[in-house]
Amino acid sequence: xxxxxxxxxxxxxxxxxxxxxxxxxxxxxxxxxxxxxxxxxxxxxxxxxxxxxxxxxxxxxxxxxxxxxxxxxxxxxxxxxxxxxxxxxxxxxxxxxxxx
Numbered sequence: 001x002x003x004x005x006x007x008x009x010x011x012x013x014x015x016x017x018x019x020x021x022x023x024x025x026x027x028x029x030x031x032x033x034x035x036x037x038x039x040x041x042x043x044x045x046x047x048x049x050x051x052x053x054x055x056x057x058x059x060x061x062x063x064x065x066x067x068x069x070x071x072x073x074x075x076x077x078x079x080x081x082x083x084x085x086x087x088x089x090x091x092x093x094x095x096x097x098x099x100x
Contacts (some may be wrong), residue, residue, distance in 0.1 A: 013068040019059035036076030
């Protein structure tokens with residue numbers, strides 16, 4: 001059996017806003033666009049980026065995490081594109097529609 005090649009990127013979550021349902025939906029919708037297995041990793045926890053339930057649990061873990069950093073890990077034909085889209089989402093777009 002061929003071993004999957006994973007690519008990863010560390011993300012620093014600097015938003016003052018908490019990650020709630022609307023941004024969580026944006027994350028899963030973005031992840032669903034790609035032919036890749038995508039996971040968010042924080043400490044020993046692994047969250048499926050295409051599962052709204054996992055992302056909401058991830059959001060609660062993110063609020064209490066020291067330094068608010070996590071890794072995105074992806075494998076598959078579109079893994080690199082998925083990482084780029086999700087990291088851009090966290091960097092630029094996730095809260096663009098929120099009322100500040």
